[in-house]
Amino acid sequence: MHAIEFDKLSKVFQGKKKVTVNALNSLSLQVDQGEVFGFLGPNGAGKSTSIKILLGLIGSTAGTARIMGVDVTEKTARSQVGFLPExxxxxxxLTGEEYLRFVGKSFNMSAADISVRGSEVLNRLDLWEARKRPIRGYSKGMVQRLGLAQTLIHDPAVYVLDEPMSGLDPIGRALVKDIIRELKERGKTVFFSTHITADVEAVCDRVGVINKGVLLAVDTVSGVLERGVEGYTVRLFKPDGASEECVVAKADLQDFIEKSIAQRCSIERVEPKRKDMEAFFLEMVSPKQTS
Amino acid sequence: MLNTVAVNLRAIFRDRVFHGIVVVALLFLLIPSVSSLSMRQVTELSITLALSLLSLILLLLSISLGATSLWKDIERRYTYSVLSLPLSRSAYLVGKFVAVALFLLLATLVLGAVACCMIWLASGIYPADRPIVWMNLVLCIAADLLKYVMLVAYAFLFSTVSTSFFLPIFGTISVFLAGNASQQAYDYVHSPLATTLSPVVKQAASVLYYLLPNFSAFNLRINAIYGIPLSMKAVVLPLMYFCIYTTLLVILATVIFTRREMK
Structure with missing residues (x-):
């Protein structure tokens, strides 16, 4: 059973003057249990639309979506999800503490569990000191962290995070990445949307690239990075002691090393020169521009 | 759903509207002295003033809470976080409605008690020719409460189809005005005085009469002010009317809200 499954999901919005917008076009995607999946796309690509359908906030025009095998039109599908909206x-x-209590009760948690888990997540998200303050007095970063706290309180199997790093300072971003890694270690599924490629590279197992409502590619992050090796930077010392840095094509590396050794050069470092996730992303969403 | 009711009640108590109502309620203290300006019907005037002030406060509460409760949640994007919890849309909407209705009940109990105290004070200073029938007074206040809960149901219905506060607020005010006039309009249209009206207009008036709420059914003020006995029918029929009409409105609002897209 997949943690999250989209099956030929489409969404057409009816605009004013009978203008239609194809926000999603037959999206099919499976996210396995225990996987951290990055949903990458530019603004207006269809990321939030997919997530809203997943959480039952809007309906699909065609196709289905399931969470842990339960159709998202059933409210029970949401009982195994922690959702952080964009x-x-x-x-x-309400105060931060009261809001967590409200969320905990919505998931039928006992008062004792809410108290214990509430304290844990408030401390983890660095909100303990502010727990008795009304949320209206929170900074944007604090609200974002509270958002993450309310996804964690009931310890769900699936986490759906819509732009979880937005509005956070570097410390907050590092904290969120740490939490995502912890969730992965505990076998939880994390599905998060972003347009920041570095975030995907840092924490995801797989990545899906969406643009204009169409899923363009799905791949493992390690696969993308490995395939992206374009060549190598080789740093060597010549017999006269001078150092040199050479850029060598992937296919020429073996020959280059052999020749260098034959010329009695000592090789100090060989570094792969690769396209990063950003290059992959740009190649996907605007191939003409990148070529 | 109890969780939703509780959190929405908390929202109301922490809202500025609540504090405003408390200030307006201080006007009840002026009732005995203002009533004394009437040299003959001090008790009757005190009852009239108390009931009118209570009714005004309930009207303001119904419109301000009923018409903005759902709209605020959508406008401030609370719905994204709340409706993504394992909570059905119907439980969410009914929970909000029950919270507003409960608050109206609470406000009616407190302000009704204050009103009765003021009436008792006024009647003690200037005894009335007819004794006060306290049960009539209580029933009159209860009927008023039912009327305003029904109005809140209309406000919720408008909120489910609207993207702004305009329709919920002005729609609710329009329903209030129409609901208070519907019985008189119906009576006039079907009276001998309306012979010049075309049958189409009469038919349309009849259809509107059955569609619009009839708030006259909840008006027991004459019985409360003058201690006129109330029949069982005058109490039970409005109660049944309230139950059926309000239930239908809430069901309709729930059906619409369940289909609404939270874009």
Whole structure:
């Protein structure tokens, strides 16, 4: 059973003056349990639309979506999910602690569990000191961290995070990445959307690239990075002691090393020169531009 | 759903509207002295003033809470975080409605008690010719409460189809005005005075009469002010009308809201 499954999912929005917008076009995608999946795409690509359908906030025009095998039109599908919306907004008349209690009760947690887990996540997200303050007094970063705390409180199997790093300072971003890595170690599934390629490279197992409602590619992050090796930078010392740095094509590396050794050069370093996730992403979403 | 009711009640108590209502409620204290300006019907005037002030406060609460409760959640994007919890849309909507209705009940109990105290004070200073029938007064206040809960159901219905506060607020005010006039309009259209009206207009008036709420059914003020006995029918029929009409409105609102897209 897949943790998340989209099956030929389409969404057409009816605009004013009968203008239609194809926000999603037959999206099919499976995310395995225990996997960290990055959903990469530029603004308006269809990431949030996919997530909104997944959480039952909007309906699909065609196709289905399932969470842990349960159709997302059933409210029980959401009982195994922790969801962080993009630019989250929570009942700001409540304190952080009260909001977590509200969320915990919604997931039928006992008062004792809410208290224990609440303390844990508030401490983990560095919100313990602010727990009794109304959310309306929180900074943007604090609201984002509270958003993450409310996804963690009931310890779900699946996490759906819509732009989880947005609005966070470098410390906050590092914290979120750490939490995602911890979740992965505990066998949880994390599906997160972003347009920041470095975030995907840092924490994801697989990546899907979406643009204009069409899923362009799905691949493992390691596969993308390995395939992206274009050549090598070789640093060597010549017999006269001078150092030199050479860029060598991938196919020529073996010959180059043999020749260098024959010329009694000592090789100090061989570094792969690769395209990063950003280059892969740009190649996918705007191939003409990159070529 | 209880969780939703509780959190929405908390929202109301922490809202500025609640504090405003508390200030307006201080006007009840002026009732005995203002009533004394009437030299003959001090008790009757105190009852009239108390019921009118209570009704005004409930109207303001119904419109301000009923018409903005759902709209605020959508406008401030609370719905994204709340509706993504394992909570059905119907439980969310009904929970919000129940919270507003409960708050109206609470406000009615407190302000009704204050109103009764003021009436008792006024009647003690200037005894009325007819004794106050306290049960009539209580039933009159209860009927008023039912009327405003029904109005809140309309406000919720408008909120489910609207993307701004305009329709919920002005739609609710329009329903309030129409609901208070529907019985009189119906009576006029079907009276001998309306012979010049075309049958089409009469038919349209009849259809509107059955569609729009009839708030006159909840008006027991004459019985409360003058201690006129109330029949069982005058109490039970409005109660049944309230139950059926409000249930239908809430069901309709729930059906619409369940299909609404949270874009």
């Amino acid at each position: 630019n989250p907004s929570f009942y700001d008349f």
